[in-house]
Amino acid sequence: MSVVSLHEPSHRETLWELEAAFARGDTVSVFGECTVEYDGRAASSLGPGARLLVLKPDGTALVHTDEGRTPVNWQPPGSEHRAAVRDGRLRVRSTRTNPSETLNVRFSAVDHLAAYAVTGGRSVDVVGSEADLKARILEEPSLVADGFEPQATERETDAGPVDVFGVDADGHPVVVELKRRRVGPDAVGQLARYVSAVEREEPDGTPVGGVLVAPSVTDRAAELLAEEGLDHVAVDRLVAETDGTELEETDVVGDDDTVG
Amino acid sequence: MSVVSLHEPSHRETLWELEAAFARGDTVSVFGECTVEYDGRAASSLGPGARLLVLKPDGTALVHTDEGRTPVNWQPPGSEHRAAVRDGRLRVRSTRTNPSETLNVRFSAVDHLAAYAVTGGRSVDVVGSEADLKARILEEPSLVADGFEPQATERETDAGPVDVFGVDADGHPVVVELKRRRVGPDAVGQLARYVSAVEREEPDGTPVGGVLVAPSVTDRAAELLAEEGLDHVAVDRLVAETDGTELEETDVVGDDDTVG
DNA sequence: TTCTACATATCGGAA
DNA sequence: TTCCGATGTGTAGAA
Structure with a gap:
């Protein structure tokens, strides 16, 4: 199966599917109500809201709101994603070292999850550099x-x-x-x-x-x-x-x- | 309904749902096989592959592969998204002016689409600036x-x-x-x-x-x-x-x- | 890994 | 709008 898609899954279902997606090397898209905390080179906090979380197999994590090209929070490639259910919330934590950084996304509710085997390939710059x-x-x-x-x-x-x-x-x-x-x-x-x-x-x-x-x-x-x-x-x-x-x-x- | 999700939709279904999502102001996540072309401040071309396309209501478009924090191609906020079916492919085109730039994403197949009312909110920098x-x-x-x-x-x-x-x-x-x-x-x-x-x-x-x-x-x-x-x-x-x-x-x- | 500079940089503030 | 510098800049290439 090419795509795995969960509609308003329970935290347990989300947890299970995230684990499977990480194992397959899939790229994951998660829509849901969450808060975000980051600590590392700087530190920041983002209150509750409906967001898009993207998790890549290379360790990249992106938290997007409805505005801007830049993610509101993120974790660079090389990070490690972990998911857990705690205090009734689904937590996705992405960490890396050198520099030591942690991204914590806590979902009160996950409304949608999709996992897909995204492939690479670099955009060939034809002109302009x-x-x-x-x-x-x-x-x-x-x-x-x-x-x-x-x-x-x-x-x-x-x-x-x-x-x-x-x-x-x-x-x-x-x-x-x-x-x-x-x-x-x-x-x-x-x-x-x-x-x-x-x-x-x-x-x-x-x-x-x-x-x-x-x-x-x-x-x-x-x-x-x-x-x-x-x-x-x-x-x-x-x-x-x-x-x-x-x-x-x-x-x-x-x-x-x-x-x- | 909070989330609209289409599994392996036809191009017509995708087109219809993109139109509806744009009208609602939803943020859209699309997984599928596509090529990408960009022309503007520079110009580039990306061959066929399985990618993630994110479309925001503020006009932002992001094309992500399985690697990297930076999108392989994108369009900044303020752009306008349009979708069409042409030559048997679903085309999402995002354009802006000043500078004049065009992003063209052509899907041979869309494997998944999800649309969701993502909200804003800025990450509050608590320290480190x-x-x-x-x-x-x-x-x-x-x-x-x-x-x-x-x-x-x-x-x-x-x-x-x-x-x-x-x-x-x-x-x-x-x-x-x-x-x-x-x-x-x-x-x-x-x-x-x-x-x-x-x-x-x-x-x-x-x-x-x-x-x-x-x-x-x-x-x-x-x-x-x-x-x-x-x-x-x-x-x-x-x-x-x-x-x-x-x-x-x-x-x-x-x-x-x-x-x- | 560190250094060095480019980038479709993006972003925000000020004039 | 342009100008100007900060950014959790990210990224590639070289030492």
Whole structure:
């Protein structure tokens, strides 16, 4: 049987099915009235309400309310799920170590449980990552500056790895920081940090250039760049991906049986 | 009825029930064999597999595999869900604008659907935030440095808001950056950025101090701090919360009916 | 395991 | 709405 589904089960039935689902390696969805407590890196408490609890075979636990992409409470992969009936409530406790964390979900009533053999598979990123931007820069270094010659990627410095490192037309070192989206002061700080580190490596007085490649920068970021003598080059991910040729949306519109 | 549950429904039944659940404002859990495509800030594709789809009334859509806390694909709150039957498959499409994004989940077979009136409520953080750390510092400024006097929190600079701003025993400006956990080079960069901004505000030659308050720092971060003439003060969240008195775990151990 | 930075980050607060 | 930084960030890749 592919799916096990319990409608308004007793705590004992829920307990039994959770045990079986854990043993099978199923992913479990539980709807019910519960409270949630968490203690670990922080500590929090959630009062009674109707929630969705998802338990994965890799140890992930998610408590969702009716709002938000982020679970209201959770436990990361690698945790261990345990269920028990105590004080007339069904308790699901998920724990992990390093850091030590505990999630406690107490159901006064379980309204529905479903267990199913969910499979894996990663979503293949077809476009849009910082790696795409890097490929584009390496393919056409003049986007950074006329005469720019890349020499290394992920080059290590005392301040961390530089996205693209190279030399300008005068042979002076240039640090390039890539961002896939509009950036603020933090990205300028990151670039400045790498530039400083390279300056410390070079003979005194060697000018070290810094270029922030991003679709756009905030006003404050632009001021900080000017303040630090750093440059911004506007390169959009669309430009990076299409090489000048815009892609058209070709998805078909107009369906039968559409609801929503 | 509190929960609506369909076992191995036809696409038409699924479609009908999704429509009803959307109208009621229910949160929906769908188990089935599907492919997923996403296009928006990035673009990705996920091949056939057995997955869990969660649809919330606020427009959130989550596609979960058997692994990981992060959904393999998703749509943020504010999106609009639509369902349709097309080419013999049940399609759930979730779209939003600004940025324009589309999530497309195509089920070859739906094995289970459950709809339930999930309620809200935020998890109340009882301890452990950066705000706690700030309160602790304001309560006992000498933790930062002997003679330190806080003058403002979230003080604006050209580089952004400073967590705690004050003067040292000599009356010189001091910038304090708070972190609730162990920090790396990025936090040093953030502090350095604020210090630089304050230095630009002050008369030339005014020494501006910078203190990073965090439980600990990485080796590289420590080197960078030294390089920049900045300080680190180790203040743990536990110290911040308990004021010297350690809390004991009082949770009861030893339950009946425990499984897992 | 730890370190380092990316992410379709998400989220909340402020201007 | 944009800006800005915190987050129990999570996650991957490298040392």
